[in-house]
Amino acid sequence: MKKDGILYTVVFSFVITFLFVFLLALANEGTSEIVQKNQELARQKAILSAMAIPYSTDKEVNVLYKSIEILDKEGVRLYKSMQGGKTIYAKEFSGSGLWGTITGILSVDEQVSQIVGIQIVNHNETPGLGGRVAEPWFKEQFRGLKAKNGKIRVTYGAEAGSGKANKEEGIVDGITGASRTSQSMDTILNGELVVLKKILGGTK
Amino acid sequence: MTAKDLNKISRENLWFNNPIFIQILGICSTLAVTNLLTNTLIMTLGVTFVAAFSNLTIAFMKDWIPRKVRMIVQVLIISFYVIIVDILLRAFLPEISKNLGPYVGLIITNCILMGRAEAFAQSNPPFPAFWDGLTSGIGYMWVLMTIAFVRELLGFGTLFGFPVTPSWFPQWTIMVMAPSAFFLVAILLWIAKNRMTGGKA
Numbered sequence: 001m002k003k004d005g006i007l008y009t010v011v012f013s014f015v016i017t018f019l020f021v022f023l024l025a026l027a028n029e030g031t032s033e034i035v036q037k038n039q040e041l042a043r044q045k046a047i048l049s050a051m052a053i054p055y056s057t058d059k060e061v062n063v064l065y066k067s068i069e070i071l072d073k074e075g076v077r078l079y080k081s082m083q084g085g086k087t088i089y090a091k092e093f094s095g096s097g098l099w100g101t102i103t104g105i106l107s108v109d110e111q112v113s114q115i116v117g118i119q120i121v122n123h124n125e126t127p128g129l130g131g132r133v134a135e136p137w138f139k140e141q142f143r144g145l146k147a148k149n150g151k152i153r154v155t156y157g158a159e160a161g162s163g164k165a166n167k168e169e170g171i172v173d174g175i176t177g178a179s180r181t182s183q184s185m186d187t188i189l190n191g192e193l194v195v196l197k198k199i200l201g202g203t204k
Numbered sequence: 205m206t207a208k209d210l211n212k213i214s215r216e217n218l219w220f221n222n223p224i225f226i227q228i229l230g231i232c233s234t235l236a237v238t239n240l241l242t243n244t245l246i247m248t249l250g251v252t253f254v255a256a257f258s259n260l261t262i263a264f265m266k267d268w269i270p271r272k273v274r275m276i277v278q279v280l281i282i283s284f285y286v287i288i289v290d291i292l293l294r295a296f297l298p299e300i301s302k303n304l305g306p307y308v309g310l311i312i313t314n315c316i317l318m319g320r321a322e323a324f325a326q327s328n329p330p331f332p333a334f335w336d337g338l339t340s341g342i343g344y345m346w347v348l349m350t351i352a353f354v355r356e357l358l359g360f361g362t363l364f365g366f367p368v369t370p371s372w373f374p375q376w377t378i379m380v381m382a383p384s385a386f387f388l389v390a391i392l393l394w395i396a397k398n399r400m401t402g403g404k405a
Contacts, residue, residue, distance in 0.1 A: 027291050042298065127243050129380065
């Protein structure tokens with residue numbers, strides 16, 4: 001068979017593609033269980049840290065996670081837990097960032113007047129810029145953040161990093177160089193606060 | 205292929221024909237990932253691994269690859285190794301995989317990989333090709349790490365995430381953003397060219 005003939009080319013391309021894709025499928029299949037376990041563990045850890053429940057080992061995560069009550073209200077899944085005599089709720093959120101969907105956990109108190117904490121589960125923001133939403137300094141700003149008139153504000157543009165952040169006023173420092181991601185976080189979280197308020201507001 | 209030839213390949217790739225300084229390849233990632241040392245290190249390790257093994261594989265197969273489809277096959281092999289890296293990171297280093305996000309997949313489009321496959325692996329035996337890929341990757345790595353060192357130090361005041369600058373030191377926002385990489389690449393290019401030509405234009 002001629003090496004540059006059409007038949008050889010077609011057969012070669014087919015065989016080589018099949019071979020490499022087959023190997024990839026094997027690798028993917030072989031690790032899918034570990035990947036799934038990692039993801040589930042990451043999700044449980046995110047819920048725990050959003051609700052400010054401390055944990056140290058992976059085993060502890062499993063035990064603590066089981067202590068959280070899972071409710072279904074108006075088609076929305078909520079996580080409920082008692083912490084320090086207060087009832088707190090958590091909800092998974094997702095919304096569009098600059099490049100893709102940002103998913104995470106938002107935890108609030110019973111009156112939805114204060115955020116307990118947030119965690120980012122998944123995002124595709126630019127590493128080093130928008131990707132910093134997942135860094136502790138950004139997330140820690142939400143711990144105990146008061147929602148003023150039911151709203152919070154993430155600063156962006158020239159305001160980001162200008163020291164306007166104020167927990168009492170519900171203002172969080174945005175990320176320098178990532179205005180769009182900061183803006184997205186503002187939109188997503190405020191939307192979630194409205195939803196939570198609607199669901200939890202009626203239970204009082 | 206003697207030790208002398210291998211030595212020549214590494215000298216070429218690390219300095220005299222450095223992918224960034226002379227071939228000006230892989231500039232997109234140079235601009236994008238170099239504001240944190242950790243991200244840069246993992247990314248360049250990935251590129252080095254993929255460059256070495258894709259070169260090796262292509263050099264092994266080159267006699268069977270029809271000329272018409274050789275570039276498609278090169279991309280196929282490169283993507284294969286990149287996806288392998290991605291799968292391994294996701295399974296065994298989930299934290300790092302999360303930090304890098306889409307950048308692992310973007311290694312596929314790094315011009316150095318295609319460049320070395322086409323320029324070297326396609327016409328050389330497997331072992332020297334592997335060596336060429338490896339040293340090209342390292343040549344790319346040291347330049348990027350130099351840029352990342354300056355950017356992270358001045359932009360965040362940290363090195364590998366550890367704070368090093370005193371608290372009164374202002375953080376240079378420009379160093380966090382892509383434009384600073386343009387300045388730094390240009391300055392490094394200028395210094396490197398100057399050294400290579402001994403100051404003569």
